[in-house]
Amino acid sequence: MTEAIRIQQVSKIYQSRTGPVHALGPVDLDVRPGEFISIVGPSGCGKSTLMLMIAGLLDITGGTIEVNGKQVSGPQTDIGIVFQSPVLVDWRTVLGNVMLQVEMRKLNTNDYIARAHQLLASVGLQDFESRYPFELSGGMQQRTAFCRALVHDPPLILMDEPLGALDAMTREQLRVDLELLWMQTRKTVIFVTHSITESVQLSDRVVVFTPRPGMIDRVIDINLPRPRSFEVRESVQYNQYVHEITNIFMGYGIFHEQKQLSEVS
Ligand SMILES: Nc1ncnc2c1ncn2[C@@H]1O[C@H](COP(=O)(O)OP(=O)(O)OP(=O)(O)O)[C@@H](O)[C@H]1O
Numbered sequence: 041m042t043e044a045i046r047i048q049q050v051s052k053i054y055q056s057r058t059g060p061v062h063a064l065g066p067v068d069l070d071v072r073p074g075e076f077i078s079i080v081g082p083s084g085c086g087k088s089t090l091m092l093m094i095a096g097l098l099d100i101t102g103g104t105i106e107v108n109g110k111q112v113s114g115p116q117t118d119i120g121i122v123f124q125s126p127v128l129v130d131w132r133t134v135l136g137n138v139m140l141q142v143e144m145r146k147l148n149t150n151d152y153i154a155r156a157h158q159l160l161a162s163v164g165l166q167d168f169e170s171r172y173p174f175e176l177s178g179g180m181q182q183r184t185a186f187c188r189a190l191v192h193d194p195p196l197i198l199m200d201e202p203l204g205a206l207d208a209m210t211r212e213q214l215r216v217d218l219e220l221l222w223m224q225t226r227k228t229v230i231f232v233t234h235s236i237t238e239s240v241q242l243s244d245r246v247v248v249f250t251p252r253p254g255m256i257d258r259v260i261d262i263n264l265p266r267p268r269s270f271e272v273r274e275s276v277q278y279n280q281y282v283h284e285i286t287n288i289f290m291g292y293g294i295f296h297e298q299k300q301l302s303e304v305s
């Protein structure tokens with residue numbers, strides 16, 4: 041079986057004004073078709089760098105990346121991307137923003153309009169299709185961005201902290217929406233997050249990165265039933281996964297226990 045993504049010995053060194061910055065790698069990772077994979081790692085460990093290289097938007101310093109069996113050497117067209125900010129076009133409606141993806145790719149709008157309606161309905165936006173971005177909450181804007189990333193039916197979706205800018209309650213709801221959306225479409229997803237619980241809740245596998253230069257510390261299979269309801273999230277097994285990842289970061293000194301007042305003073 042062809043891997044959806046094959047990352048082999050990939051590294052990135054940026055040339056900056058103050059000298060070279062070794063941002064990432066070497067990293068080896070195979071992603072299976074239809075897999076939901078999360079990358080968690082400390083700030084600055086090269087997560088966005090890796091996403092940009094997979095998308096073909098940034099040169100690779102060393103190693104190779106293959107997407108669907110083809111080596112990445114320039115911008116990939118057959119992917120959907122979601123960033124932290126939804127980046128919607130102000131003067132287009134919700135439906136217009138989703139269909140922009142189709143129009144920019146010069147695809148036939150008649151072939152995709154039904155899919156756009158269906159995606160928007162699946163995230164609860166059926167009554168908001170003719171609203172403009174300024175009329176929407178942050179969560180609704182990001183749901184629109186999810187639909188835009190999916191409407192042209194790409195096999196691969198790259199998400200770089202897509203829920204990072206949302207308030208805690210909206211974020212909670214969007215995790216649930218995102219899992220359901222993924223279960224319906226079964227796209228290959230690479231999802232970058234700082235949230236350990238989010239990675240466990242959503243993923244088939246969690247890839248834990250070291251501090252910069254980011255390398256893979258551990259890949260953890262998350263064997264939990266889907267959808268990951270509140271019951272699942274309260275299970276012992278779920279919490280064991282969260283602990284396992286937390287402990288890795290504690291080992292790097294990224295988290296530490298609260299000190300006794302007497303130790304501080
Ligand atoms: N254009 C650039 N020139 C020089 N250094 C860069 C450039 N872009 C990123 N870096 C450095 O590379 C490292 C990795 O950056 P990157 O944005 O990939 O990290 P990240 O894991 O996505 O961080 P965060 O979680 O904060 O988003 C950082 O130390 C950053 O300062």
Ligand SMILES: [Mg+2]
Nearest residue numbers: 087088089200
């Ligand atoms: Mg980043």
